[in-house]
């Protein structure tokens with residue numbers, strides 16, 4: 001399976017792990033996954049249904065919020081599709097409004113208070129904290145939820 005990286009435009013052969021991730025996400029009906037390019041190490045998004053090159057994407061302040069889904073520590077990206085959404089490239093969850101996304105974050109913090117450490121809240125808006133300010137074992141702790 002050949003994939004083109006959205007950043008360096010290089011084409012590479014999907015690894016075994018990436019291929020099974022893509023096939024799995026096609027089965028689950030996911031519209032958005034993140035893959036890592038083996039040449040430039042950038043993460044880029046892919047629509048597994050169309051295998052189309054990444055959906056037009058715009059960077060927003062909410063980019064790279066940690067995913068609020070239980071036991072998922074993926075990063076959220078804003079994707080400007082016909083119907084724009086925020087999506088987690090790891091578990092494929094999407095939110096169509098910022099309100100829904102922020103509610104999901106609030107619920108995850110109620111359930112797992114340590115998760116509050118990866119966000120800063122200004123007014124009603126959640127922003128990600130820089131990766132170096134996250135608790136060291138954040139991903140391990142989330143994986144055990």
Ligand SMILES: [Zn+2]
Nearest residue numbers: 005008037040
């Ligand atoms: Zn690349």
Ligand SMILES: [Zn+2]
Nearest residue numbers: 067072088091
């Ligand atoms: Zn997720």
